[in-house]
Amino acid sequence: MEEEFTRVFHLGGPLLRANLLEDDFGCDLILCAHHSLLDAIGMMALVRDLLLALSGTELPELPLPASIDDHLARIRQQGDFPVGLAHAIEDWEAALAALPPRKVQRHKGRGVCQVSALRIEPEQTEQFLRSARKQDATFGAALLAALAIAVGRERQAAGDADIRLAIPIDVRPYFGNVDDCVPAAITSRAYLPLPHPGFWPSARHLHACVSPFRSLVEIDASTIRLKALLAANLPPEVMLDVLFAKAGTDICISNLKSADIPTGGSGISLRSVWGPSILTGSLNGHYVGSATSNGALHLTYSSHAPMEGLLDEMQRLLVEATQL
Amino acid sequence: MTTQNGSVVSGLALRPLAGAEAFSVHYDAVLGFNFSMAFTFPGKLPHDRWRHALQALQRRHPLLRAGIEMDGEQGPVFVDAPHRQIEI
Numbered sequence: 116m117e118e119e120f121t122r123v124f125h126l127g128g129p130l131l132r133a134n135l136l137e138d139d140f141g142c143d144l145i146l147c148a149h150h151s152l153l154d155a156i157g158m159m160a161l162v163r164d165l166l167l168a169l170s171g172t173e174l175p176e177l178p179l180p181a182s183i184d185d186h187l188a189r190i191r192q193q194g195d196f197p198v199g200l201a202h203a204i205e206d207w208e209a210a211l212a213a214l215p216p217r218k219v220q221r222h223k224g225r226g227v228c229q230v231s232a233l234r235i236e237p238e239q240t241e242q243f244l245r246s247a248r249k250q251d252a253t254f255g256a257a258l259l260a261a262l263a264i265a266v267g268r269e270r271q272a273a274g275d276a277d278i279r280l281a282i283p284i285d286v287r288p289y290f291g292n293v294d295d296c297v298p299a300a301i302t303s304r305a306y307l308p309l310p311h312p313g314f315w316p317s318a319r320h321l322h323a324c325v326s327p328f329r330s331l332v333e334i335d336a337s338t339i340r341l342k343a344l345l346a347a348n349l350p351p352e353v354m355l356d357v358l359f360a361k362a363g364t365d366i367c368i369s370n371l372k373s374a375d376i377p378t379g380g381s382g383i384s385l386r387s388v389w390g391p392s393i394l395t396g397s398l399n400g401h402y403v404g405s406a407t408s409n410g411a412l413h414l415t416y417s418s419h420a421p422m423e424g425l426l427d428e429m430q431r432l433l434v435e436a437t438q439l
Numbered sequence: 440m441t442t443q444n445g446s447v448v449s450g451l452a453l454r455p456l457a458g459a460e461a462f463s464v465h466y467d468a469v470l471g472f473n474f475s476m477a478f479t480f481p482g483k484l485p486h487d488r489w490r491h492a493l494q495a496l497q498r499r500h501p502l503l504r505a506g507i508e509m510d511g512e513q514g515p516v517f518v519d520a521p522h523r524q525i526e527i
Contacts, residue, residue: 125506130503179454179502351466385479
């Protein structure tokens, strides 16, 4: 995976690469895509189709997939665009605007990155899930808290007053395009004040930060913001400088939740899913992909400047939190 | 081949990239924006079966047969690239 990050895609296509690594125990299929082509949920749909194809199932050709913008235009044309969360989003924008200025430095060019991974056994994963429910939080929010607190200790020592997070949100449930091979996510933003208010209060706070983004109104607002940035026609380097200055984050976490795929008669079963894995572009940024397959939590960490033992620290914090 | 507004790209234009898709192209040009996942299987299959399955995926999903070209008016555009296979 580390090598895949540094390999440039030839834009002539295809925009997906596959590598197969085999040993005496089985094999690992590594898929790498240009991010304009698809996201993690889209890649899971591809792997589901891949297993069906391996089983000999005929897969009918799908039409050219619509983009998020196309779906939004269709809903708007139908005339029933929902309103209702506008105030929550305005409040949230005001909260973000009130945070102290933060210079998040972006990496200059592709550069080397490191990837590490951790598998947490099903029994312990189940304990984490039960604890989150008991604490009136979600498992995803518990993962956010564990990562933010783990990174926050270092950042607090460096004098930062908060940790900034980016969390991709899958928008397919709003559009019903589960089979489409397209990127269909927006990026929500959250922050955690330092020192943090304790593990579960942090998890509930982060959950509350992300919630307003789960709406058509915010999906629409996100696409409008992005279009405005693109319409400025800035050189790409300058555009990214603007983005990092206005919305730079310290960490990003993408939680796939359950990533089980039926064997489908292919003669080969999926044991583990690792990732999604990507680089945030931030010089000191940390990206964690999370997926639960066969009951076990799989964490994959990528960074230009990795924190040693970060995933172990996340696990330790989660274990500690189950005892509260 | 021409796109809807008359600009020229060398392949068959499928559609312009939408906001997030186009943004990824610019981001990738500066910082690299490859996206990767790994899947562990306890068994093994002959390579030919994997290759044929990947070809089936390309037949099913139009954008797996696509490339990207820059169009002066519309920005990046998905273009058909049917003869470029996903290698394994």
